[in-house]
Amino acid sequence: MTLIEALARYWGYTSFRPLQREAMEAVLSGRDSLLVLPTGGGKSLCFQAPAMVKPGLAIVVSPLISLMKDQVDTLVGNGVPAALYNSAQTGEEKASVAAGLREGRYRLLYVSPERLAGEGSDGFLSLVAARSVSFVAVDEAHCISHWGHDFRPEYRQLGRLRQVLAGASLHAYTATATARVRRDIVEQLALDRPLELVGSFDRPNLLYRVLPRGVLKQQLLDVLGRHRGEAGIVYCTSRREVDALAAWLTSLGTPALPYHAGLSDVERHRNQDAFLSERIDIVVATVAFGMGIDRSDVRFVVHAGSPRSLEHYQQESGRAGRDGLEAECVLIASSADFMKWRLMLEQSGELTEATVAMLRQMERYATAVGCRHRHLAGHFGDEYQAPGASGCAACDVCLGELETPAEPVVLARKILSCVARVGQRFGAAHVTSVLRGHASEQVVARGHDALSTFGLLTTSSVAEVRGYIEQLIGLGLLRQAGDQYPVLALTAGGLALLKDERACPGLTLARQRTPDTSAPRTRSRAEAESWEGVDHTLFERLRAVRLAIARARGVPPYVIFHDATLREMARRRPASLGELLEVRGVGTRKAQDLGEAFLAEIRGPA
Ligand code: ADP
Ligand code: ZN
Numbered sequence: 001m002t003l004i005e006a007l008a009r010y011w012g013y014t015s016f017r018p019l020q021r022e023a024m025e026a027v028l029s030g031r032d033s034l035l036v037l038p039t040g041g042g043k044s045l046c047f048q049a050p051a052m053v054k055p056g057l058a059i060v061v062s063p064l065i066s067l068m069k070d071q072v073d074t075l076v077g078n079g080v081p082a083a084l085y086n087s088a089q090t091g092e093e094k095a096s097v098a099a100g101l102r103e104g105r106y107r108l109l110y111v112s113p114e115r116l117a118g119e120g121s122d123g124f125l126s127l128v129a130a131r132s133v134s135f136v137a138v139d140e141a142h143c144i145s146h147w148g149h150d151f152r153p154e155y156r157q158l159g160r161l162r163q164v165l166a167g168a169s170l171h172a173y174t175a176t177a178t179a180r181v182r183r184d185i186v187e188q189l190a191l192d193r194p195l196e197l198v199g200s201f202d203r204p205n206l207l208y209r210v211l212p213r214g215v216l217k218q219q220l221l222d223v224l225g226r227h228r229g230e231a232g233i234v235y236c237t238s239r240r241e242v243d244a245l246a247a248w249l250t251s252l253g254t255p256a257l258p259y260h261a262g263l264s265d266v267e268r269h270r271n272q273d274a275f276l277s278e279r280i281d282i283v284v285a286t287v288a289f290g291m292g293i294d295r296s297d298v299r300f301v302v303h304a305g306s307p308r309s310l311e312h313y314q315q316e317s318g319r320a321g322r323d324g325l326e327a328e329c330v331l332i333a334s335s336a337d338f339m340k341w342r343l344m345l346e347q348s349g350e351l352t353e354a355t356v357a358m359l360r361q362m363e364r365y366a367t368a369v370g371c372r373h374r375h376l377a378g379h380f381g382d383e384y385q386a387p388g389a390s391g392c393a394a395c396d397v398c399l400g401e402l403e404t405p406a407e408p409v410v411l412a413r414k415i416l417s418c419v420a421r422v423g424q425r426f427g428a429a430h431v432t433s434v435l436r437g438h439a440s441e442q443v444v445a446r447g448h449d450a451l452s453t454f455g456l457l458t459t460s461s462v463a464e465v466r467g468y469i470e471q472l473i474g475l476g477l478l479r480q481a482g483d484q485y486p487v488l489a490l491t492a493g494g495l496a497l498l499k500d501e502r503a504c505p506g507l508t509l510a511r512q513r514t515p516d517t518s519a520p521r522t523r524s525r526a527e528a529e530s531w532e533g534v535d536h537t538l539f540e541r542l543r544a545v546r547l548a549i550a551r552a553r554g555v556p557p558y559v560i561f562h563d564a565t566l567r568e569m570a571r572r573r574p575a576s577l578g579e580l581l582e583v584r585g586v587g588t589r590k591a592q593d594l595g596e597a598f599l600a601e602i603r604g605p606a
Pocket of ligand 1: 013014015016017020037038039040041042043044045296322323324562584
């Protein structure tokens, strides 16, 4: 069997995604390799398909038991003989897998790292060493590096594999790897002259938006309003906020479950499971929620507070749209987030040059007003090629949702001078009141309603002025000082601009364009394309069929079919098994097993 035959037969795919062929061929030829592709890029297939082509047993190291289970369920559903072996199994289950191994029943075996290299791994190793192991795939390989975002000490042991399974080639896979993490992976796993394949980091199907934090709840409702009935994740930086927002959303009739490290294992597991099985569509979470979230139809990820690095942001926002369909990633950030992180890093003794630099880069993203795709690609060392003249067509900047005021220098100087007038002793809220000419109690008490800067920006909204202040902080013209009650102060750069209006050539500020509620909302290119010709109601009906089957079988719906496959069915309306097989994502086994149920729904009531 060739690779392309395996793809068609077991997965129902007819072509390779970028770098998939190269990665699979490295496996077949037994050359060590490292593949870096963004989430949703199709890494799993790069070790799964060769496992069906190359004789012997392929071993997959995966850090999360829940993830393993889903992958194995999916594989088995596709007719691929796969099994898993981990500490969560009962003695009986393990014995059954061991027997299957001895009989050579499997082509793929998923194991946790400690099974393979930790204490007590000897028994297991002698079990697999007796088989001919064709290759070992290490998934989420960045877990091996301190420089990644998810270090796992167990991964460090994997270097031993080289000695134990001398004949097998080693292959590493990850979605996030800066050059430093890549080097770490190669060294720690002792990869032998590996073929390194690094894909483009850009995710064209993701629509990025950045909002300065204003009235958070309203901002959240705006996003949710665009995604009725769809799956999404809201990330918060504190457990308290997670609980509060989850309860609030639920009270509004938008059921949401919380997820954070403060919940018991049972609750966490239950909530995650509810999300994966589509019993609930929204999870409000801290970063504790993530790895192992294989639900591929996540249509939006909102950050109600900034993460601590762009690596984290990329990882977390990247959980949206894994099925390749359009999805939205919204970052709602304020300078308070960054102060909070600095404080937390300080308290935990992690405030190093590296973490400060990473935080600073995150802050720059949150306040910049250029194309988001270009910004992210640039950070990860990619040269970004915009697909069209109007830019990426998938970010707030390129979609024209931001306006740039005509005289940014004048505007900046108004704000800077107000900060100076109040003696650099007040926070953003107070400065905003003064600028807007709002004679609040506090403003009047300080006599700030008599300042020359009082009312300089009367026509601007609070959110707008706050947004400018955030941008000036991001540009390094203002800074915040003091932890408990941060006050705004001028930096040397800010002072220079106050003295000389030519001090910052090319200065740009931006504000959110007031949404025109009568206009149709802007859609990204990906969204327009992926819905083209799709019968929406049929798509929803097919989702219901999928859900019913998934419930009956006790597996998450995406294990049955991905949304992308259902949309294609709702576009092509196959009338026979033969036509159904032409739909991407429908393999032979699935067509036989599930085809009739979906064909019947497409045919409609007789
Ligand atoms: P990753 O592990 O890189 O995050 P996955 O392996 O989960 O990505 O793949 C993401 C999605 O893309 C899955 O739905 C998968 O079935 C699909 N996919 C992968 N390779 C192909 C391909 N060659 N053609 C069509 N769909 C693919
Ligand atoms: Zn853009």
